[in-house]
């Protein structure tokens with residue numbers, strides 16, 4: 001494992017470093033922010049630093065001591081990583097119960113015990129309730145790090161017992177500077193926009209076939225909206241893809257159409273490579289239609305966030321039918 005502090009995480013890091021130096025680290029941290037900002041990197045960096053046994057460390061783990069070597073080899077006995085098991089997309093209550101038991105044991109290396117829970121919103125109610133007891137009666141030298149993207153709110157009882165640490169997208173220039181150090185993609189400005197300003201997500205997009213897929217999804221979307229595409233087939237393809245991102249893009253197309261109708265500066269349009277198609281489609285629609293479509297997409301996003309086990313294809317079919325009807329109905333009137 002490589003732990004690394006990203007350039008846009010300095011203020012969060014300085015805040016925690018000061019708390020650590022003053023020996024007033026909280027018992028629980030809640031790292032929040034949209035996906036692709038490196039919250040996991042941050043949690044790893046912080047954990048390795050706290051666990052590092054070098055007495056002279058100042059603001060960085062030494063990478064050399066016994067604890068650092070164990071941590072970097074994913075083998076530190078006082079670091080517990082709780083994530084959903086692969087097939088099931090929820091963190092189960094059994095995992096939390098086991099964690100609580102592990103946290104009560106004395107640390108083999110005599111330092112901090114750290115539990116990392118990601119994504120925190122994938123815990124179910126039973127898991128949250130179980131975790132709550134630990135948050136209410138924390139053991140000394142124990143740190144819980146909960147990581148969450150902002151799509152689904154966590155229970156207030158959990159949030160109120162954690163110190164929040166917010167992560168926002170960096171400025172476009174800082175994001176691009178970092179992205180250009182990692183990749184020499186010719187469309188880096190577009191990538192960063194498509195990733196809603198998240199540099200790690202932009203990098204992921206540059207390395208995968210996601211951009212080609214987006215072009216395909218855009219063509220599918222236009223066909224469906226014009227009553228030509230096969231909704232069932234398109235829904236099947238979308239359900240198989242990076243669904244969260246696809247819906248984000250779908251939403252961004254409609255938002256861009258609103259922006260284009262309002263004649264905003266082209267720099268504010270996210271899908272700057274598709275302006276012509278978007279403009280021509282937007283000219284056939286009115287604001288009511290566009291806003292109704294945006295509402296439907298956002299409701300679908302919410303549905304996928306709150307229900308992880310629903311039939312994705314069916315929900316997407318319903319969304320596409322809804323969009324199609326919205327567009328056709330108002331045209332007829």
Ligand SMILES: [Zn+2]
Nearest residue numbers: 052062065068
């Ligand atoms: Zn060390």
